[in-house]
Amino acid sequence: MGARPTFVGRARERAGLQDAAQHAEGGARQVVFIGGEPGVGKSRIVAETAQELDERGSAVLLGTCSDAMGAPYQPFVEPIGVLLSAVVAGDLVLDWTAEERDRKLGSLRTIVGAERPRADDDGEQLFARQLFDVCADVISAAAVVRPLVLVLEDVQWAGDTALRLLRHVVGRTTEARLLILVTQRTTAPDRSAALVSTVAELYRSEGVRRLDIDGLSTEEITEFLVHESGGTPRVARAPAAVLRDLTGGNPFLLQEVWREAASRGGLPAIGDVDLHAPETLLDSVSHRLTGLPAVHRGTVETAAVIGEEVSIALLTAVARHAGSEASAAAVTYAGLEAAAAVGLLESVRGVDCVFGFPHGLARQAVLDLMTDYRRAVENARVAEVLEAEFPAAELWVQRLAHHYAGAQALGYADKAVQYLAAAAAAAETAVAHHEAARLFERAAAIASTPVDRDELRLRAARSYLRSSQFGRARDLNESIAASTHGLQRLRAAVGLEAASWRTGEPGERSVEALTSALAEIDLGDSDPMSIRGIAALGRAQAFTGDRAASASNGARAVALARATGEESLLATALQIGLQLDTAPSELSDKLARATELTELAKKIGELRHLGPASYHRAAICYVQGDPSGFATAHNDLARAARVTGQPFWAWVESCLTYGAAFLRADFAGATRIIADAGELSRSFEHGRETAGPSGLQTYMVRRETGQLDQVRGLISGTEDVTGYWAPGLLALYCELGLRDPAARVLGFLLDRDLPRHQMSATWPIVLSFLADAAIWLSDPVSARRLLPLALPYAGLNLMGGEFLALVGSADRQIGALESLLGRPTADDRFAAALEMDSRMGSPLHLAATQTAIVAHLHRTGRDATRAAEIAGQARALCGRYGLARVGRMLEAIEGAGPGRAPSSQGLTSREAEVLGLLGQGLSNRRIAEALFISENTAANHVRSILMKTGAANRTQAAMFASGHGLLDRQPATVRRSARDGVQ
Numbered sequence: 001m002g003a004r005p006t007f008v009g010r011a012r013e014r015a016g017l018q019d020a021a022q023h024a025e026g027g028a029r030q031v032v033f034i035g036g037e038p039g040v041g042k043s044r045i046v047a048e049t050a051q052e053l054d055e056r057g058s059a060v061l062l063g064t065c066s067d068a069m070g071a072p073y074q075p076f077v078e079p080i081g082v083l084l085s086a087v088v089a090g091d092l093v094l095d096w097t098a099e100e101r102d103r104k105l106g107s108l109r110t111i112v113g114a115e116r117p118r119a120d121d122d123g124e125q126l127f128a129r130q131l132f133d134v135c136a137d138v139i140s141a142a143a144v145v146r147p148l149v150l151v152l153e154d155v156q157w158a159g160d161t162a163l164r165l166l167r168h169v170v171g172r173t174t175e176a177r178l179l180i181l182v183t184q185r186t187t188a189p190d191r192s193a194a195l196v197s198t199v200a201e202l203y204r205s206e207g208v209r210r211l212d213i214d215g216l217s218t219e220e221i222t223e224f225l226v227h228e229s230g231g232t233p234r235v236a237r238a239p240a241a242v243l244r245d246l247t248g249g250n251p252f253l254l255q256e257v258w259r260e261a262a263s264r265g266g267l268p269a270i271g272d273v274d275l276h277a278p279e280t281l282l283d284s285v286s287h288r289l290t291g292l293p294a295v296h297r298g299t300v301e302t303a304a305v306i307g308e309e310v311s312i313a314l315l316t317a318v319a320r321h322a323g324s325e326a327s328a329a330a331v332t333y334a335g336l337e338a339a340a341a342v343g344l345l346e347s348v349r350g351v352d353c354v355f356g357f358p359h360g361l362a363r364q365a366v367l368d369l370m371t372d373y374r375r376a377v378e379n380a381r382v383a384e385v386l387e388a389e390f391p392a393a394e395l396w397v398q399r400l401a402h403h404y405a406g407a408q409a410l411g412y413a414d415k416a417v418q419y420l421a422a423a424a425a426a427a428e429t430a431v432a433h434h435e436a437a438r439l440f441e442r443a444a445a446i447a448s449t450p451v452d453r454d455e456l457r458l459r460a461a462r463s464y465l466r467s468s469q470f471g472r473a474r475d476l477n478e479s480i481a482a483s484t485h486g487l488q489r490l491r492a493a494v495g496l497e498a499a500s501w502r503t504g505e506p507g508e509r510s511v512e513a514l515t516s517a518l519a520e521i522d523l524g525d526s527d528p529m530s531i532r533g534i535a536a537l538g539r540a541q542a543f544t545g546d547r548a549a550s551a552s553n554g555a556r557a558v559a560l561a562r563a564t565g566e567e568s569l570l571a572t573a574l575q576i577g578l579q580l581d582t583a584p585s586e587l588s589d590k591l592a593r594a595t596e597l598t599e600l601a602k603k604i605g606e607l608r609h610l611g612p613a614s615y616h617r618a619a620i621c622y623v624q625g626d627p628s629g630f631a632t633a634h635n636d637l638a639r640a641a642r643v644t645g646q647p648f649w650a651w652v653e654s655c656l657t658y659g660a661a662f663l664r665a666d667f668a669g670a671t672r673i674i675a676d677a678g679e680l681s682r683s684f685e686h687g688r689e690t691a692g693p694s695g696l697q698t699y700m701v702r703r704e705t706g707q708l709d710q711v712r713g714l715i716s717g718t719e720d721v722t723g724y725w726a727p728g729l730l731a732l733y734c735e736l737g738l739r740d741p742a743a744r745v746l747g748f749l750l751d752r753d754l755p756r757h758q759m760s761a762t763w764p765i766v767l768s769f770l771a772d773a774a775i776w777l778s779d780p781v782s783a784r785r786l787l788p789l790a791l792p793y794a795g796l797n798l799m800g801g802e803f804l805a806l807v808g809s810a811d812r813q814i815g816a817l818e819s820l821l822g823r824p825t826a827d828d829r830f831a832a833a834l835e836m837d838s839r840m841g842s843p844l845h846l847a848a849t850q851t852a853i854v855a856h857l858h859r860t861g862r863d864a865t866r867a868a869e870i871a872g873q874a875r876a877l878c879g880r881y882g883l884a885r886v887g888r889m890l891e892a893i894e895g896a897g898p899g900r901a902p903s904s905q906g907l908t909s910r911e912a913e914v915l916g917l918l919g920q921g922l923s924n925r926r927i928a929e930a931l932f933i934s935e936n937t938a939a940n941h942v943r944s945i946l947m948k949t950g951a952a953n954r955t956q957a958a959m960f961a962s963g964h965g966l967l968d969r970q971p972a973t974v975r976r977s978a979r980d981g982v983q
Contacts, residue, residue: 006227009220024179035186036213039252042183058147065157069402072432136172143176161432215249239270285365299335304366305378309356379406437463473499490517507543535576610640611649659803665881706884717741765800808845809833850874919958
């Protein structure tokens with residue numbers, strides 16, 4: 001092997017890496033993304049740094065990615081393999097029980113591919129989140145023993161699953177003595193959009209930095225030439241400038257050009273070298289290949305087809321397959337020696353009988369110089385030898401898929417399809433569903449028959465569904481359903497519906513596809529696929545608003561499934577049926593079905609059903625006011641998210657976690673969870689309005705913490721209601737004190753838009769927003785229309801979407817509507833609301849109910865003592881938990897006085913006093929003197945009043961004060977001072 005090229009320069013880059021290493025050694029995990037063009041020296045600077053840290057006592061683990069078909073979890077395969085061996089040998093001890101040890105070692109073996117799955121295994125024995133947790137645990141444990149350096153090379157070729165694992169490990173190891181060095185190509189065509197997104201996402205995290213490597217400077221190249229030629233800096237400086245122009249300072253190209261120059265006389269010949277990158281490399285490799293005998297050139301070309309590293313045994317076997325058995329070994333060894341002599345191949349350090357290219361660019365240059373036919377022939381030979389003679393080879397299935405795919409033009413398409421499908425199945429079993437989907441699609445593209453093609457596309461669609469890429473799953477299934485017939489058409493229609501409901505897509509397309517497919521084939525009532533189709537049709541009809549047909553088909557599917565006695569089929573029918581729309585009176589029956597499905601899923605081991613079962617149990621337990629049942633269901637959903645590894649269920653679980661934080665008024669925690677959920681939702685297609693769920697969650701937090709004033713300047717009150725989510729616009733107008741705009745939108749919703757919202761999963765929160773508006777506007781006409789819509793929710797909590805908006809007891813708002821209408825039942829409603837909010841342990845909702853009671857007592861003008869007592873309790877909760885919105889409502893109510901509705905919601909007591917004086921025509925100076933405050937403070941109060949009341953000027957504010965009975969709300973001393981004209 002030739003001498004290793006001289007390492008020069010890079011002082012700035014090395015200093016940055018050493019700084020990161022010192023932070024990591026101190027227990028602050030560091031990640032450095034090292035980017036640059038191919039050959040710029042990324043791997044070399046990492047290798048030099050890793051060697052220094054190894055000598056300093058750190059453990060160094062190296063993982064690489066291949067541009068050919070590799071393992072789903074590359075580049076983590078090699079590092080996790082080392083850690084797995086350490087755990088098995090007892091060198092790395094983790095706090096695992098015996099049961100956990102077996103399961104978690106199985107997870108690690110899945111990552112490293114130690115148990116190669118069968119090609120037809122499409123089960124889900126192990127699951128991504130579980131795998132990710134175990135990986136993070138063993139990495140953290142290793143970093144406790146001594147500082148750990150994890151080197152991940154060429155991550156631009158990593159798959160989606162590996163990038164998710166990288167994000168998970170980075171997030172779980174913030175306090176570990178861990179330095180992660182990630183190299184990536186940042187130039188086209190190798191630049192990875194997925195990696196760019198990952199780097200951008202992680203770059204916001206603590207301890208994550210980027211280091212972009214540029215070409216060597218003229219001074220650094222001078223240093224290189226001094227080392228290589230033995231000359232002096234003075235002599236080397238001019239040639240260095242020439243080489244800098246020729247190579248851009250790219251170290252690999254520099255080495256190649258220097259090789260040519262050295263063969264022509266060294267430094268004096270550099271001015272005569274007429275080469276230019278990137279042709280420099282192609283010309284250099286071509287020149288060296290041409291100088292080899294044809295048989296030795298064939299050895300190099302075969303090696304290039306095999307990969308960046310190749311064993312002598314495999315090369316010899318391929319040579320034997322292509323020619324004489326007697327001469328195969330001799331030809332191979334002679335070819336390797338000849339290639340090493342000219343720098344095309346070199347023995348791999350520390351590995352016996354393995355040769356490799358000095359850089360991936362050199363291998364790519366050899367491949368580029370081969371004809372398409374020659375590459376196909378070599379791929380065929382390598383594939384046949386691997387298949388026949390090396391069944392235990394690492395990544396056997398994936399390598400056969402890669403090589404047979406490269407030889408498909410020579411008649412190997414069926415073999416390529418066979419092994420691409422097998423590689424996809426292996427990826428599925430390793431829970432790398434995104435990679436599996438792409439491989440199935442690749443196999444489908446070269447399948448020889450339409451039936452085989454559609455079967456592979458169906459499997460691809462299923463894998464996209466499992467990876468939560470719902471849009472791609474929908475498109476594939478819809479295409480298949482439109483072009484196939486029989487059972488495949490029904491399967492595609494069922495898949496289309498399964499990919500549609502998660503993102504709230506309208507059900508018409510699914511209904512049409514399912515109806516046509518079921519009508520085309522008569523499978524009988526006992527056929528599993530038919531039953532699945534009927535169940536899916538019922539769910540699709542729920543998304544069209546056809547509740548009667550939806551309920552009928554859902555019940556029929558469950559009954560037919562029970563009749564078959566097949567528990568797995570019954571679980572599927574129950575799961576689909578849970579998504580059907582449910583009236584409040586039917587919640588108990590739905591809870592019973594969800595509980596049955598939970599028990600059935602655990603019994604038969606199909607935990608993919610645990611996600612929907614647990615979510616619906618959690619939702620119903622919250623709505624019914626069962627905190628214990630909610631907690632149990634939440635735990636089950638967390639388990640389902642963990643074991644299925646599907647981002648969708650992880651996102652749903654995060655919504656429950658957000659809901660629990662919101663209930664206990666932990667707004668900071670809720671905000672963090674929203675951000676985490678946003679990262680999760682970016683890993684799958686949430687639907688046409690990706691920001692909708694997190695937007696509603698964020699609105700609810702900001703509403704309760706008084707942060708909506710931040711958007712006041714963006715709201716005019718004249719917004720086109722059809723261009724927004726009208727209920728949200730209504731709620732915002734109310735919070736900003738814009739009465740006329742709020743009345744306009746309330747009328748629009750009640751008169752024109754109500755039926756559409758009543759069909760939505762967000763209807764309970766829409767109802768809550770409508771009730772809030774009617775109460776705040778003191779609008780008895782709207783209250784009369786809303787009360788019958790709210791009464792079915794009596795005794796329940798209100799929730800919108802997947803725990804996106806929680807407003808607590810419906811009885812609070814029913815009571816407030818009845819209070820506004822003068823109904824005697826309001827007291828009982830408020831008592832029920834107090835009991836519910838107390839049972840749920842929500843200080844936010846308890847304070848809101850107490851405030852509503854205070855408003856009711858003020859409106860009716862009775863029991864001032866009780867009103868003051870309850871107001872004190874609410875005020876204490878507001879102060880303790882930062883309930884700004886409830887606190888402002890309480891101030892407005894108490895300022896209104898007995899017998900008067902709280903019509904100035906949002907104004908503080910002081911602002912109400914200022915508004916009263918403003919209504920009497922006083923200037924800011926006179927208001928300040930009357931209230932014993934500064935003129936500047938009075939001016940600030942006036943500005944706040946104008947914003948909160950929506951008044952354009954002081955005159956409109958005065959009219960507001962007159963219309964809402966605020967002119968006589970000042971204390972007697974203030975009124976007297978104003979009359980006396982205090983100067």
